[in-house]
Amino acid sequence: MAIFVDDATKVVVQGITGRDGGFHSREMMAYGTKVVAGVTPGRGGQKFDDKVPVFDTVAEAVREQGANTSVIFVPPFGAAGAIYEAADAGCKLIVCITEGVPTVDMVKVMPYLKERGVRLIGPNCPGLLAPGIAKLGILPTSIVKEGPVGLVSRSGTLTYEVVFQLTAAGLGQTTCLGIGGDPVIGTTFMDAIMAFNEDPATEAFVMIGEIGGDAEEQAAEYIKAHVNKPVVSFIAGQTAPPGKRMGHAGAIVSGGSGTAAEKKKALEAAGIPVADRPMDIVPRLQEIWQR
Amino acid sequence: MNIHEYQAKEIFRSFGLPVPGGKVATSVDEAVKLAEEQGLPVMVKSQVLTGGRGKAGGVKFCEGMDDVRSSAEKILGLDIKGHIVRKVLVTPAVDIASEYYVGMLIDRNTKRILLMASAEGGVEIEQVAKETPELIFKQTIDPRFGLLDHEAMGMGMRLCPDDIKKARQLASAMQKLYKAFVESDASLAEINPFIFTPEGKGHAIDAKVNLDDNALFRHPGYEALRDLDAENPAERAAREAGLSFVKLQGNVGCLVNGAGLAMATMDLVKYYGGQPANFLDIGGSSNPEKVVNALQIILSDPEVKAILFNIFGGITRCDDVAQGIITATKSMDIPVPIVVRLTGTNEEEGRAMLAKTDLIPAATMDEAVQKAIELAG
Numbered sequence: 001m002a003i004f005v006d007d008a009t010k011v012v013v014q015g016i017t018g019r020d021g022g023f024h025s026r027e028m029m030a031y032g033t034k035v036v037a038g039v040t041p042g043r044g045g046q047k048f049d050d051k052v053p054v055f056d057t058v059a060e061a062v063r064e065q066g067a068n069t070s071v072i073f074v075p076p077f078g079a080a081g082a083i084y085e086a087a088d089a090g091c092k093l094i095v096c097i098t099e100g101v102p103t104v105d106m107v108k109v110m111p112y113l114k115e116r117g118v119r120l121i122g123p124n125c126p127g128l129l130a131p132g133i134a135k136l137g138i139l140p141t142s143i144v145k146e147g148p149v150g151l152v153s154r155s156g157t158l159t160y161e162v163v164f165q166l167t168a169a170g171l172g173q174t175t176c177l178g179i180g181g182d183p184v185i186g187t188t189f190m191d192a193i194m195a196f197n198e199d200p201a202t203e204a205f206v207m208i209g210e211i212g213g214d215a216e217e218q219a220a221e222y223i224k225a226h227v228n229k230p231v232v233s234f235i236a237g238q239t240a241p242p243g244k245r246m247g248h249a250g251a252i253v254s255g256g257s258g259t260a261a262e263k264k265k266a267l268e269a270a271g272i273p274v275a276d277r278p279m280d281i282v283p284r285l286q287e288i289w290q291r
Numbered sequence: 292m293n294i295h296e297y298q299a300k301e302i303f304r305s306f307g308l309p310v311p312g313g314k315v316a317t318s319v320d321e322a323v324k325l326a327e328e329q330g331l332p333v334m335v336k337s338q339v340l341t342g343g344r345g346k347a348g349g350v351k352f353c354e355g356m357d358d359v360r361s362s363a364e365k366i367l368g369l370d371i372k373g374h375i376v377r378k379v380l381v382t383p384a385v386d387i388a389s390e391y392y393v394g395m396l397i398d399r400n401t402k403r404i405l406l407m408a409s410a411e412g413g414v415e416i417e418q419v420a421k422e423t424p425e426l427i428f429k430q431t432i433d434p435r436f437g438l439l440d441h442e443a444m445g446m447g448m449r450l451c452p453d454d455i456k457k458a459r460q461l462a463s464a465m466q467k468l469y470k471a472f473v474e475s476d477a478s479l480a481e482i483n484p485f486i487f488t489p490e491g492k493g494h495a496i497d498a499k500v501n502l503d504d505n506a507l508f509r510h511p512g513y514e515a516l517r518d519l520d521a522e523n524p525a526e527r528a529a530r531e532a533g534l535s536f537v538k539l540q541g542n543v544g545c546l547v548n549g550a551g552l553a554m555a556t557m558d559l560v561k562y563y564g565g566q567p568a569n570f571l572d573i574g575g576s577s578n579p580e581k582v583v584n585a586l587q588i589i590l591s592d593p594e595v596k597a598i599l600f601n602i603f604g605g606i607t608r609c610d611d612v613a614q615g616i617i618t619a620t621k622s623m624d625i626p627v628p629i630v631v632r633l634t635g636t637n638e639e640e641g642r643a644m645l646a647k648t649d650l651i652p653a654a655t656m657d658e659a660v661q662k663a664i665e666l667a668g
Contacts, residue, residue: 077508102506103397104476108434110402140605142636155551157603161656164603164634181550183478184402210551213399236554239539239561240570247535247550247572249505250399255417260558277562278555279657 001201002130002175003150003192004093004119005069009134012037012058012067012091014074014082016048021073024097024138025052028071031141033134037061058089069093071127071136079123080105087118094186095136096122103249106184113186120186124248126156126178139163139176147172149285150205152192154181154248158208158236161278166206169282174202181248183212189219197227204230204289206281207272211237212250212258217266224270230289233267234275235260292502294516295338297380299480299498306471308464308482310495313382322363323356325381331355332384335362339374340521342415347371352384377520385494390484391450392416393465395472397479398431404472406430406438406465408446412484438469460493461485475513476506525569525588532584534571541566542667543660544589544598544627546573546582548607556601559656565664568595582619590625597667600631601656609633609641617648628666632659 011028015021016038025048029035037055038048044056053065061067070086072079072094079098086094094113101123113120121128127137131146143160145167153159156178163176174196179187189207196202209216216235223231238260240246242253253259264274273288275281297315304310312329315338316322326333337349344350349371351362359381369376390412398405409427411419419426428449432438443465447458464485472480479501487493507513519527529536535550539557543565547553550572557567569592573585589595602612616631632653633641645652651666653659 076505100505102476102509103478103503104473104506107397107403111433111435138605140636143605153551155549157547157549157605158551158555160603160605160635161552161555183397183399208551210554215399218400234555236551236558238558239567240554240557241537241539244537244570245504246537246554246570249503251550251554277559277657279655 001199002133003177003195003199003202004121004128004175005130005134005136007133009069009093009136010034010036010065010067011069011071011136012039012061012065012086014039014058014070014072014086016040016052016054017043018073022048024073027138027141028135031135033136036065037067058085058091062089062091067091069136070095072096072098074098076100076102080109083109083120084112087113087116092118094118094120095125095127096120097125097127097137098122099124101182103182103184106182110184121177122180122185124182125180125185126159128175128177130175131173137178139178143167144176145172147174148201148203149173150196150199150202151176151208152189152196152205153178153208154210154250155208155236158278162206162208162234162281165279165282171282171285174199181210181250183250189215190222193219193222193227197229202229204285206285207231207233209233209235209263210248210251211235211240211246211260212248212252214258216263220266220270220272223272230285232273232275232281232285232288234278234281235263292504292507292513292517293340294500294502295340295378295518296336296498297338298516299500300495302471302475302500303468303482303495303498306467306474308467308471308495309493310498311383311385313380315378315380316363317378319360319363319367322379322381323359326353326356326359329381329383333359334382334384335359335366336380336382337366337369337371337376338378338380339371339376340518341372341374344371349376374521385486385496386488387486388489389487391461391486392419392481392483393461393468393485394479394481394483395468395477401431403434404432404469406432406446406469408450408461408465410450412486416481416483432469438466456491457487457493464493464495475500476503476510477501478503525591528591529571529588532588534573534581534585534588536588537570538592539567539569541568542594542596543663544568544592544595545601546571546585546589546598547601548573548603552601552603556599556656556660559660560664563661563664565660565667568592579615579618579622582615583622586619586623586625590627595627597627597663598625598629599659599663600629601659602631602633604633604635604638604641608637609635610637610644613641613644616650617644620648620650630659630663630666632656
């Protein structure tokens with residue numbers, strides 16, 4: 001079991017003939033993910049790696065190949081357009097890897113997705129990897145292992161760092177999910193936590209936050225009120241100066257709010273241990289988790 | 292990207308907001324000339340990318356030409372929170388009967404643009420939000436319909452319950468501000484204050500706009516708004532090289548792949564008692580050219596006494612990354628020790644390659660950080 005994906009997940013990759021789209025499509029396929037179609041306008045009729053049919057539109061990919069999930073690797077100027085297209089074609093899960101999508105575009109996309117009951121992960125995210133089930137995105141498969149821990153994060157390589165340590169400690173994962181570093185994202189910490197809480201295979205989970213916004217604080221309140229599974233957190237950016245964007249568009253302390261200290265305080269007040277260092281995450285989880 | 296008041300006002304004016312005239316001057320004589328053209332009284336306002344200009348003496352009301360001259364002399368060159376004033380805005384002074392705050396921002400929780408307004412204009416809105424949040428009125432805007440007439444009017448009536456004419460002017464300004472926000476791809480747009488004269492005429496007399504960096508590609512004209520003088524030279528070089536970089540005050544230079552890991556690395560340097568010199572996300576590539584650019588930017592800071600690479604090789608293989616670092620470091624003269632931590636795919640091969648060089652290998656992030664701090668002294 002995992003969150004958001006299962007054996008019925010059939011993927012169309014938007015931008016499959018691009019450099020990144022092609023590379024990661026191969027990685028997804030090598031992991032056993034059902035990549036049933038690719039879309040690049042103007043390349044309809046071709047085959048990707050002699051295996052995967054390429055279409056001009058997502059609608060054709062859905063009709064001809066039964067795709068129900070889209071993974072998007074198109075440049076920022078076309079990303080919102082690709083999301084609308086996938087949603088309109090009937091994909092119920094869309095993972096947008098693209099970094100640098102204008103925020104106003106995402107604001108406009110959101111009600112369109114809501115009306116159609118579509119879940120979006122990202123943008124500006126590594127996507128999701130459910131060990132043994134599917135990989136939707138760019139998370140490295142070499143570091144994961146099947147097991148009972150869920151992981152949700154706003155970051156990419158920091159997520160890998162923590163997954164690596166979990167796996168090294170013998171703690172496999174149900175799902176590793178990167179929700180993205182932008183201010184407006186489809187799936188939030190709250191959504192992921194609710195899903196992990198309901199997923200019977202997930203026995204404990206890790207939440208990796210960073211400066212900016214108050215999604216961690218909200219998650220803390222929810223966990224306190226509704227979650228009985230062990231949760232450990234880490235917040236990146238304690239040393240970040242205010243008013244500076246730290247790589248991620250959403251990682252900024254503005255008007256004195258969104259600091260790591262505030263988040264840590266809210267999480268600890270909700271009874272969630274916050275690790276001081278990435279290497280403390282696994283031991284802190286083992287402390288509170290009576291298996 | 293943050294832009295100056297006069298630039299924000301130009302954007303506002305182009306969307307029909309009532310902004311008093313005004314022009315910028317870079318010298319005292321030019322400021323005087325502008326005041327003569329506009330007629331007295333005028334405001335002379337420092338143009339710096341920070342708040343608190345008034346308190347710092349960077350905004351002056353001038354009744355006579357002597358005032359204009361002495362104010363411009365005082366303000367030009369003034370240091371306001373580390374920002375040197377190079378330009379002043381000379382703008383007609385208007386009589387103020389009442390002041391309001393009108394602002395819009397991206398609300399991460401509703402995933403929509405949020406309009407906020409208050410009759411507590413002219414003061415810092417963060418302070419109002421903390422001390423008297425009930426004095427701020429809010430309206431979440433549905434992007435499918437924009438700021439609807441009744442929503443704008445509702446906000447206007449809350450601000451001016453006894454004056455329908457003023458409420459209408461505020462409502463109109465809010466709708467124009469929304470259009471400006473969306474069409475210019477802002478991440479923040481504020482009029483603080485929006486004022487009424489004793490005759491009841493509304494003016495946006497101060498303006499603040501932050502533009503979304505992600506959307507600059509579709510506004511080619513906005514690149515010219517960037518104040519290159521206000522940018523740290525290293526940050527500017529990094530931006531031009533396509534690297535995400537923020538200058539800090541420490542002595543341990545950090546090169547990390549990924550923004551989250553880069554922040555966590557800085558935090559860890561601090562945890563072990565050191566001081567990070569910078570935030571730098573080198574991205575997923577092992578391209579030696581990118582590594583060279585990053586090293587040059589970090590080494591331009593004479594405070595840097597040691598360099599720390601923290602690379603998690605996920606999709607990127609560690610042996611490729613090691614090759615990139617070795618090629619880059621061989622091609623330039625580096626006066627400080629370099630600690631390299633490589634973990635992930637093909638880490639053994641990567642570390643074996645580093646062992647044949649002067650680079651100092653480390654197995655974990657913690658080990659690497661401690662070594663770098665020690666070497667930085």
